[in-house]
Each structure stands twice: as C-alpha cells, then as structure tokens.
Amino acid sequence: MTVCVVGHSSPDTDSVTSAIAYAALLNAQGTEAKACMQCKADGLNPESKLVIERFGLAAPEFISDAAGKKLALVDFSDIAQGPANLGDGEVVAIVDHHKIGDITTNNPILFRAEPVGCTGTVLNKMYKDAGVEIAKDVAGGMLCAILSDTVNFKSPTCTDDDKAAVAELKVIAGVQDTDALFMDMLKAKSAVAGVPAKDLLFRDYKDFDMKGKKVGVGQLELATIDQVADVREELKKAMEAVKAEGRHSVLLMLTDVVKEGTDLVVLSDDPALIEKAFGGKLANSSMWIDGMMSRKKQTIPNLQKVFGC
Secondary structure, three states, rough: OOOOEEEEOOHHHHHHHHHHHHEEEEEEEEOEEEEEEEEOOOOOOHHHHHHHHHHHOOOOOEOEEOOOOOEEEEEOOHHOOOOOOHOEEEEEEEEOOOOOOOOOOOOOOOEEEEOOOHHHHHHHHHHHHHHHHHHHHHHHHHHHHHHHHHOOOOOOOOOOHHHHHHHHEEEEEOOHHHHHHHHHHHHHOOOOOOHHHHHHOOEEOOOOOOOOEEEEEEEEEEEEEEHHHHHHHHHHHHHHHHOOOOOOOOOOOOEEEEOOOEEEEEEOOOOOHHHHHHHHEEEEEEEEEEEOHHHHHHHHHHHHHHHHH
16 A cells, blocks of 8 residues: 655645655655645645745645555644544654654554754655665755755754755755745745735644643744734734634744744733743733744743643
8 A cells, every 4th residue: 555645734845845755765665655745736835836846846645534544744743733534544654853742553663753953854864874865856845844944044943963964955956055045935935915814824833732722823934024014913813713613722923034033923711821931921912032933942842831731
C-alpha cells in the first residue's frame, strides 16, 4: 500500500515541502509513497504557491480522510492537526520539529523529531544519513521552508543546524541570494488585499488541546502591522465565529518581521489567564509583545504553563 506523506491542517510551506521531500526519500529507499496535503491546490497559501511555482514542484495530492490508509506524518504529531479518522489509518512514520503530540501507534515506527527550526532541516539530515541525493527542485522547496520557519534566521527557533542546512541546500537548488528569496516569500506571505478575513486567520492556524480546552492560534507574518489596519475588525469577527465553534480561546499573532515583535489579538473565556501567560495587559483585545516571533517556542509553551498542561 502506498504511504501517504502528509503535513498538518492549514498547511504551510514546511508542511507542504516536507511532504514532497519525505515522499521522494521514501521512494528512493524502495517504499512507494506520495506527497499529500490537507487542502486542495487552489487553497494553498500564497507563499507556498510561490515556492512550488518557483522551483517547478508538483503540488501534493489532496487528502481529507485517513481511514484505511498508511500515513507518514511530517511537521506535526497532534491528532487535532491530522486528517479525519486518523485513528482508522496506520501511521508508519513521523518526522517533526515540534513538541511530541498525542498520536499513538500500535506498532513501533520511525519517529524522528529534533529541536530545530524546521522539519526541512531534519529531512536534510535524513537524506545525508541515507546517502540519497536531494533533487534540485526538492532542495529548493526545503530551502524555502527553512527560511520561512526561521524567519530568515530571526526566529528564536533557529539553530546552527538550520543555518548549515540552508548553506547546503542553496548550492543544490542553485540559489545565490537567500535574502532576496526570503523577501519574495515574505511579500507573498504578507499579502492581504482582497483576501477574506477567515482565510487570513486560517493561513497559518493550529488548534491545541490545553488540558481539555480547545485553543486556536493563528499567525500572520507581515512586513508591517499597518497591512491589516483596514481588516482588523473583520479579523476579529472571523475569530469570534471560530471561537463560537467550541473553543476556549482564539489568538491571532500579527507578527511584524521588521520590528521583530507581535501584536497578539485575543478572544478568550478567560482573558486574565492569557494576560498572565504573556505578562501583559490587553487593550481592545490585543497586546504588543516585543520579540515574539515563534508560535512554537514563545506562544504555545506560555499557554501550556498557565493552562497547567
């Protein structure tokens, strides 16, 4: 049975390109695999579309139901972030760079998770360990994923391993100026004009289980916060609608890449708890947090602490 390699819901560039890269590695090692993603090609975020087009990659196949399938998971290990009926599928491998989630398996599997800035960095090591050459187009996708996830090395999640991977992958991909590549990606990622507010909220969004309470956290990386000034109220309304679906809290990180900080918009059943998590005060449902760039390393751990996870 073909292994479906799939990333998390609301796929970002790391999730998409890691599915492509790991499927290619598995095929090279004799295991039939295909890259998949939890959205249709026209639903990809602008940055991921740019990366796929720039390097001539084929968009992964759409998958919404895991029942009866063999799956390799990349860039996540939380049930809530997987396809429907994940428990009725067979997870055979996980490659990730986040905290260990709540997925369990009946049999031993390959599980490789490292404290680096991007799943692409882990996969770069796996290719080298396996003695498999990375194709030029695949290397380009992996390169972009690392630049995106580490915010061009500005994120606190960035490690020396990520920088080393970029140095290697740029050569394979034939990219000389990674700063220019990142800026092209940022322009695509931060484009908001004409995009419905709910689509912006879900551009990079994940749900988390906080001691039985469902908390959603989205992130928009922007060149300047002013880009969303005209749609701020629409974003709040979209957050309200998503929260009404049964969530305790919905947070949206409006991250200013240039200023290196985040305007955190919060809707919560317990706003004081969120204030405690970040040591600030909400004004009009938001607070500026200097230096906040990473959901994985700076937002989720703070929330887990106050929720008692």
